[in-house]
Amino acid sequence: MEEYQEDNGSDRGEEEEPDFNDPSDYVDDISDEELLGDLLKKKPKEADGIDSVIVVDNVPQVGKERLEKLQNVIRKIFSKHGKIITEHYPKEDEKTKGYIFLEYTSPANAAEAVKNLNGYKLDKLHTFAVNLFTDFDKYANVSDDWEVPTKQPYKDHGNLKWWLMDQDCNDQFSVIYEGGEKTGISWNSSSGPVSIEERARWTETYVRWSPKGTYLATFHQRGIALWAGEKFKQVMRFNHPGVQLIDFSPCESYIVTFSPMVDTKDDPQAIIIWNVRTGAKKRGFHCENAAHWPIFKWSHDGKYFARMGPDSLSIYETPSFGLLEKKSIKIEEIKDFTWSPSDYIVAYWTPERNDIPARVTLLDVPTRKEVRVKNLFNVGECKMHWQNKGEFLCVKVDRFTKSKKAMFCNFEIFRMREKQIPVEQVEIKEAILAFAWEPSGSKFAVLHGENPRISASFYHVTKGKVEQLKVMDKKMANHIFWSPTGQFVILAGLKNMSGAMEFIDTADFTVMNTQEHFMATDIEWDPTGRYIISGVSWWGHKVDNAYWIWNFQGKILHKQTIERFCQLLWRPRPPSLLSPKQIKDIKKNVKNYSKQFELKDRMSQSKASKELVDKRRQLMESFRDYLEECKNAYDSTKEQRLELRGGIDTDDFDSHIEDWDEEIIEFFVKEELIEMNNDD
Numbered sequence: 001m002e003e004y005q006e007d008n009g010s011d012r013g014e015e016e017e018p019d020f021n022d023p024s025d026y027v028d029d030i031s032d033e034e035l036l037g038d039l040l041k042k043k044p045k046e047a048d049g050i051d052s053v054i055v056v057d058n059v060p061q062v063g064k065e066r067l068e069k070l071q072n073v074i075r076k077i078f079s080k081h082g083k084i085i086t087e088h089y090p091k092e093d094e095k096t097k098g099y100i101f102l103e104y105t106s107p108a109n110a111a112e113a114v115k116n117l118n119g120y121k122l123d124k125l126h127t128f129a130v131n132l133f134t135d136f137d138k139y140a141n142v143s144d145d146w147e148v149p150t151k152q153p154y155k156d157h158g159n160l161k162w163w164l165m166d167q168d169c170n171d172q173f174s175v176i177y178e179g180g181e182k183t184g185i186s187w188n189s190s191s192g193p194v195s196i197e198e199r200a201r202w203t204e205t206y207v208r209w210s211p212k213g214t215y216l217a218t219f220h221q222r223g224i225a226l227w228a229g230e231k232f233k234q235v236m237r238f239n240h241p242g243v244q245l246i247d248f249s250p251c252e253s254y255i256v257t258f259s260p261m262v263d264t265k266d267d268p269q270a271i272i273i274w275n276v277r278t279g280a281k282k283r284g285f286h287c288e289n290a291a292h293w294p295i296f297k298w299s300h301d302g303k304y305f306a307r308m309g310p311d312s313l314s315i316y317e318t319p320s321f322g323l324l325e326k327k328s329i330k331i332e333e334i335k336d337f338t339w340s341p342s343d344y345i346v347a348y349w350t351p352e353r354n355d356i357p358a359r360v361t362l363l364d365v366p367t368r369k370e371v372r373v374k375n376l377f378n379v380g381e382c383k384m385h386w387q388n389k390g391e392f393l394c395v396k397v398d399r400f401t402k403s404k405k406a407m408f409c410n411f412e413i414f415r416m417r418e419k420q421i422p423v424e425q426v427e428i429k430e431a432i433l434a435f436a437w438e439p440s441g442s443k444f445a446v447l448h449g450e451n452p453r454i455s456a457s458f459y460h461v462t463k464g465k466v467e468q469l470k471v472m473d474k475k476m477a478n479h480i481f482w483s484p485t486g487q488f489v490i491l492a493g494l495k496n497m498s499g500a501m502e503f504i505d506t507a508d509f510t511v512m513n514t515q516e517h518f519m520a521t522d523i524e525w526d527p528t529g530r531y532i533i534s535g536v537s538w539w540g541h542k543v544d545n546a547y548w549i550w551n552f553q554g555k556i557l558h559k560q561t562i563e564r565f566c567q568l569l570w571r572p573r574p575p576s577l578l579s580p581k582q583i584k585d586i587k588k589n590v591k592n593y594s595k596q597f598e599l600k601d602r603m604s605q606s607k608a609s610k611e612l613v614d615k616r617r618q619l620m621e622s623f624r625d626y627l628e629e630c631k632n633a634y635d636s637t638k639e640q641r642l643e644l645r646g647g648i649d650t651d652d653f654d655s656h657i658e659d660w661d662e663e664i665i666e667f668f669v670k671e672e673l674i675e676m677n678n679d680d
Helices: 002-014 032-041 064-081 107-117 134-140 580-588 590-605 610-636 638-644
Strands: 053-057 084-088 099-104 129-132 171-177 182-189 192-200 207-209 216-220 223-228 233-239 245-248 254-258 271-275 281-285 304-309 312-317 336-339 345-350 358-364 370-376 379-386 392-400 407-415 423-428 432-437 443-450 453-462 465-472 479-482 488-493 500-505 510-516 522-525 531-536 546-551 556-561 567-570
Touching: 053 107, 064 084, 064 099, 064 107, 099 107, 107 129, 107 281, 129 134, 171 207, 192 556, 207 567, 216 245, 223 254, 304 336, 312 345, 336 379, 345 379, 345 392, 358 379, 370 392, 370 407, 379 432, 392 432, 423 453, 423 465, 432 479, 443 479, 479 522, 522 567, 531 567, 580 590, 610 638
Parallel strands: none
Antiparallel strands: 053 099, 053 129, 084 099, 171 182, 171 567, 182 192, 207 216, 216 223, 223 233, 245 254, 254 271, 271 281, 304 312, 336 345, 345 358, 358 370, 379 392, 392 407, 407 423, 432 443, 443 453, 453 465, 479 488, 488 500, 500 510, 522 531, 531 546, 546 556
């Protein structure tokens, strides 16, 4: 055995172990990233976890007894932008220090929370200052030497109000045709529509103008695009897949989009409110059903917006997009609400329940004070109609008779500008087909009855009473369209009433014209009240698709037949910058401007072609330029003329009167002999 071990050992001693060391002159040109790239990516970084942490300052300082409530409020606000995994409330003397640390699951959630919640107003004394934790090092290491900031490139979108500068004050409208494949923008000129832009597949469904006409919104599978400027360039887009509905705030600062695609509990995406100018997402909301769009209704200036919930009304304020006073208003069985078009007042109604009557309530915002309550009995349904200046509110009340076998209608008219807001009542026993206020006026129109005995009644709200002005019987109408400037109205029978139209001047209730656009599905006034379009949309009727343009007196101006015409929308105009006094003065002195307008009308009606008119205008301009040159040349040679004429200025007829010599010349013209009879 010893011999074997010895021999075996000697054999191992003879074998040389391999040398894995590099030669002394070897140069390693392969980096660790090339060899171990996948592993190095997973290497923990110093900033891991820190960029998902945010610091919230200006948080209320509370003790133990109120800490849990504060934590619940903080979670509710900040969890809307992502899941919070850790939270830390620094304390001193058993009270929080006024700032907290929150950690999200991802840096993206933290960045979104900073973007949307920095400046969030918790209450009157506390407004959050939210920053990323990593920003503290960045701000701590700021150099004391001021550096000139880098200029950001300016995006010039041009004059977004350019269409208002048209010398002839023409309006624009958008048209969708060929079944939605093409969209065009046209001027409505006196000679007919003039196309200025036409694009294929500009939108996937329909288009929408913003309230003041600044933007054109188009729908796409990925979201909404806004177009503006003279060339209709894309100025903003909002990524909201599957978007179906939109709504603008009255001030055009915000846009609300709705998509039926499923959203998550932690990240509501069904309804999103965006900033129009920056494209920033301001807030998201859950929504299970958008059958009654818009879900959110805006105050007249966009300062507040509200939505109705089960037994509650939630009012939010901008720009924080937080719930007003951090809580909803409890209203049992609220059915509908609407904002005043001129004041911070919400009108809502609740049905009868048990022994409590139905109620229409006017609520002041933000005080939540009930400024007027009207009790109603035997109510089946209510619908609220504001006059566009907010001076009157009409509540259409469908009521049951005492036997509950029949219904009749009452109109409750609230006088909003009078003390204690008195209410007048108008009763109509027949079924109501349509109701509409006269814009900027105190008249309203009602269609009532059943075909073929439909009547149109016109009322005037005067001081102390509601006066019936006129009843017009046997009308083929189911819609009322007032001119935007008031006075003129169209009673129209759309769709199943074959497109009958009656043009009425309510100053004396003269029927100016009676026309028909067979199977018309749409009627719309232009913003100035001068023109009307009637259309047969391919979306509603598959044949005879066209749109016709009329003047306000019912005279047909233009007929445009377009293959599979779908939609026509006038471009809105912003409110006039003139004061009411200036507008009144212009109307008073309109005859002084009539001559120049009549001249333009004659030119537009002239048979001379546009090229000939332009040529004549150019010739006149060139003649005026030549005349000016001659005058300048004549003036420049005045000294030479004086020198040649011995200092006598002969340019003016009356110059140097003292040097004149007066000479009287008499010459024979004719001789006339008159014979006189001598009676003597």
